[in-house]
Amino acid sequence: MAKYKFTLKERRDVAEGTMAFVFDTSGAPDFSFRAGQYVEVGLENPPYTDEKKNHREFSITSSPEEKGIIMIASRMRDSAFKRSMREVPMGTEFAIEGPYGDFSLHENIQRQAVFIAGGIGITPVRSILKDAAERxxxxxxxxxxxxxxPESAAFMEDLEKFEKMNPNLTVLATMTDMENAKNPWEGLRGRVDADFIKNNIGDLSNSTYYIVGPAQMVSGVGAALESAGVSRDDMRFEEFSGY
Ligand SMILES: Cc1cc2nc3c(=O)[nH]c(=O)nc-3n(C[C@H](O)[C@H](O)[C@H](O)COP(=O)(O)OP(=O)(O)OC[C@H]3O[C@@H](n4cnc5c(N)ncnc54)[C@H](O)[C@@H]3O)c2cc1C
Incomplete structure (x- = not known):
């Protein structure tokens, strides 16, 4: 698989405990990806190390239309690798491998796409929704x-913007722990279980379901969809192992 060296161009907070990283890809005109794919991101000489490896997989959250950059976003836990990502200076060279994966929007426009993203699982979905709006x-x-x-939900403003740009897109955000929230929330509450899905989607047939996030969330939502009557053949999964 293709290997690249991309330099860090920008780093910013996008939610509580969550940062986005933008890499300059302009020196590699052959690099391309499909919305929804991921890359392996590594540091050759990180300032911090532990017994774990010096690379992690991250979904690309920018869209293919954005030329010369890619953006990823990460939950910033206290592992040595994440500490290194947070602290290395702008211009640091990262080793990027990929792109990998086939978590991409289906082609048959007669079928509805239902994305169910948990937390940081929004990253590949942001790319797909931005791409759908732009194209x-x-x-x-x-x-x-x-x-x-609400404060831990990354990219909410962007999602609202894509919804305004794209009359075919509906965004339903739900919060599961408002008792411990700092920011107010007027929208939906509660976990994504079989009742939530039936109440909010209505007719469950003729849709392809894309479920993405930490492994536990992905298996829980897969089981909920199944008990709501959705066939496993109509589900696609992207598991963020490591959480
Ligand atoms: C396809 C894919 C896309 C991803 N996209 C994103 C993203 O967009 N944003 C994001 O924040 N995270 C993403 N992740 C998760 C990310 O790669 C890290 O695993 C996660 O961020 C935890 O890293 P850490 O340094 O915080 O935790 P640590 O626990 O210090 O390190 C996690 C490391 O432990 C190992 N590990 C632990 N559990 C498992 C397991 N169940 N299976 C395999 N290895 C394991 C791995 O070596 C992994 O690199 C993705 C993962 C995958 C597989």
Whole structure:
């Protein structure tokens, strides 16, 4: 698989405990990806190390239309690798491998796409929704975006913007832990279980379901969809192992 060296161009907070990283890809005109794919991101001489490896997988959260950069976003836990990512200076060279994966929007425009993203699982979905809005794709798309609290929900403003740009997109965000929230929330509450899915999507047939996030969330939502009557053949999964 292709290997690249991309330098860090920008780093910023995008939610509580969550940072986005932008890499300069302009020196590699052959690098391309499909919305929804991921890359392996590594540091050759990180300032901090532990017994774990010096690379992690991250979904690309920018869209293919954005030329000369890619953006990823990460939950910033206290592992040596994440500490290194947080502290290395701008211009640091990262080793990037990929792109990998086939978590991409289906082609059949007669089928609705239902994305169910848990927390940081929004990263590949942001790329797909941005791409759909920019290329004016005709697919009907519903996003169910589940977070514990509003302050931990990354990219909410961007998602609202894509919804305004794309008449075929509906964004349904839900919070599962408002008791511990700092920011107010007027929208949906509660976990994504079989009742939530039936109440908010209505007719469950003729849709392809894309479930993405930490492994436990992915298996829980897969089981909920199954008990709501959705066939496993109509589900696609992207598990963020390591959480
Ligand atoms: C396809 C894919 C896309 C991802 N996209 C994102 C993203 O966009 N944003 C994001 O924040 N995270 C993403 N992740 C998760 C990310 O790669 C890290 O695993 C996660 O951020 C935890 O890293 P850490 O340094 O915080 O934790 P640590 O626990 O210090 O390190 C996690 C490391 O432990 C190992 N590990 C632990 N559990 C497992 C397991 N169940 N299976 C395999 N290895 C394991 C791995 O070596 C992993 O690198 C993705 C993972 C995958 C597989």
């Amino acid at each position: 004016k794709l005709p697919h009907k798309i519903i996003l169910i975006y589940s977070n514990r609290t």
